[in-house]
Amino acid sequence: MTTTMFSPPSLARLAPLAAALVLAGCMGTPLAPPPEHAGVAVPAAFSAVDGAAAWTTAPPAEAQPRGAWWLGFQDPVLSGLVERAGSGNTTVQEAAARLAEARALLRSADANRAPQVGASAGVSRQAGASTTGSAEPATLATAGLNVSYELDLFGRLSQASDAARLDAQARDALLQSTLLMVQADVAQTYLQLRAVQAERALVDESLAAYQGTLRLTQRRYQAGDVAELDLARVQTEVAATESEALALERQQALLNHALAVLVGEVASGFAVPPAAGDAALPVIPPGVPGTVLARRPDVSAAQASVLAAQARVGVAQAAWFPAITLTGNGGYASPELGDLFKWSARSWGIGALLSLPIFDGGQRAAQEEGARARFEGALAAHRGQVLTAFREVEDQLSALRLLAGQAEAQGRAVQSAARATQLSDSRYRNGLVSQLELLDARRSELRNRRQALQVRTAQYTATVGLIRALGGGWDSAG
Template identity: 65%
Template sequence: MKKLSHLLPLTAALLLAGCATALPPLPATIEAPPHFKETSPHWTIAQAAENQDRGSWWKAFKDPVLDDLAERAGANNTSIQEAAARLAQARSLVRGAQADRLPQIGVGANAARGAGANTASGATPATLLQAGVDLSYEVDLFGRLARAQDAAALDAQSREALLQSTRLLVQAEVAQTYLALRAADSERALVQDTATAYADTLRLTQRRFDAGDVAELDVIRIQTELAATEAEVFALSRQRAELEHALAVLVGEPVSGFSLAAESPGHVLPVIPAGVPSTVLARRPDVAAAQASLLAAQARVGLAQAAWFPSVSLTAAAGYASPDLSDLFKWSARAWGIGALVSAPLFDGGRREAGVQGAQAQLDAAAASYRSQVLSAFREVEDQLSALRLLQDQSQAQGRAVGAALRASAISETRYRNGLVSQLELLDARRNELLHRRQAARVDAAQHQATVLLIRALGGGWDAAASAEGKRS
């Protein structure tokens, strides 16, 4: 009975109101609308599925060069590597929080020499050798350690989503930059063709001037148009070089060793299913990261509230102690002890209350950030849906303008060669033709850019999107 009486304080501590603190309620979030405001017969509704495979969405453009660049960026981009390292760091903190909930065991040895009342030989100097094992364990009666582990796990989940968000962002930037480079190639080819036509006209005009059929002013006009058009070619070449350099950085390679040959655009404009808002919330990694951060902040409020409750720790030690090394591990030299510690601060000057208030403020901030992320997600999708709808109409109208400009240019060319119109009319027709053809190329480039931005806004692509027919409706 005497031995049992020593365990009564420990038993009382273990039975002390052992329930974990309840989590605070989450602040109000945003209710998803039933559908997007922008609707079009060209867009279909995708079934919401949180585990849909985002896949290699860039393959929907059916461009092998883009496929290669996206794969290289996924392996070598420094932003992705940095996000992966931060995820590894967050996961190590989870393992640390898990370790805090497990018994802590250590071994130790000690050798001391001294004299005094505490030594076996009194005032005579003596040596005391010790070796043993220590064990400690904190009983998580009120959920403090559990809340810390939950918060760390949610932080790791947020980092994992941020890694996916970074990967999607880099992939989208690669696609946008590459498509802009090919658009520059296409526009430069148009301008170069016009410069070639001006050079042909200049040769014809020069012959006519030599024969005395036209004035020198006609030659000077053509020379001016040719020089101005060649300057546009150089400007587009400079723009292309900058885009090529940006691609090199995105794929993690030195600019000096990276180059892409000029080619005519060989990609197609894919049709991507838009998806309902709930799909956006389930698929967008940045929204998932904000949600995980919100839940982590909620767990930390519970962690701060747990500081008001007592902490209970169990300790045990066992080993040997002897003044002689040869006798250290003899059974007669054994020593052991167990204990329990219950501690609770009585007055801390308001530190714990400040901790709870700070954690609540972080929860409110995380909730506001989450709401902002959701609102931005809806806005980005609506922006690109409206952009694609209006760009489709603009492309059709611009196509009609290009057709009319080509017809006018051909008629003016024939009439000029037959001496029926002045050179000014021919030059004006060619300027209009180049203007409308370049504008049509820019509208086409804008459609591709808007498609990439829509894929990014929706959180990635679908296998169905990659297999859809890549044709303009």
């Protein structure tokens, strides 16, 4: 519209500038990555889920607010630890501080788009007829206000503000990702601790049984009914089981200390309250839509980083265009300090400053090239984040599906091993079988019971891992 004001020769000379304005307008608005997550096609269903054609959505527990996925385990102790970690974990606090820094940088970028007002005062000694009216040196005192405002004709300031805003959004998403990671670590560590405690109780129960057998064997050895070899075998089993109990106690202490660090407390003196019962295992719905990964905080952060890098490409391109700054000042100037604030000493001025680098040794070209390279890197990182998200969900879904079958098979193994121990003990007391057969039966039962506990723990761990992979539960709403 403004080109009608110029004569044809002036229009011809300004044609490159007009084209630059058009390009600047085109690059002013960052474009989001495509809905297919930066070139990653969203699958219709996860391959590890059977019957996933009929999508369903389910929260981790009925009537629980979205986001508090740990309530699905129905363990008050776990819920308390997760809440304590949300406020006390140092990693979360660091992420919150980085978010506060990003928001401060956003305010700084927005401030550059507003008029800049400052006050100034000074006293100078000057000489020259053009400034003081005399060739003799004179003192000049000044005081006033200065105003400057840069016209953002080419979008440099607005795109810098957009980039800072997107950086803040990315930091916000990373804070949520860090919080989710810490919550998942707390849940997995706590559930592993409960599993070790249950395993320790099982080993203690086996140890008590071995000690009872040892007392019986010692009496029979003293009576001459069994050989010393039988006594040595039972003593070996007792010592080995005591060693396993101590190893589990050490593992329990390490997990307890890890929980202390996760909730932001000192490991010394930290103790987890006893559980009222076994934690529930949340039920996974039949299918999980691939689009649920769009709300993962780390994926959102990667997308915001792409947009911020794209905006900074525009900032680098805008550096090729002139910068126009409007200035104004008003105040007082007087050669006598006592007359400084008299009405006759008032002064003012307005101006416009246009600056355009002519030769910079390739600095602007290098900055634009670097911005484009960072943009390409952000795109690659976003794509990698999405691929990782799909892999993590597939891993946990596969694990849960296979662990369900393993738990069922292991349950049958425990039942048969317990029955074998019961029969062997009865036959041994009646002198029908050797002590070696009884010890083998007990070892088999203990091994199978511990494996059942470990499978159950793996189910807990995979469930928490799936919740973390989905960005906090499997409800696709919101």
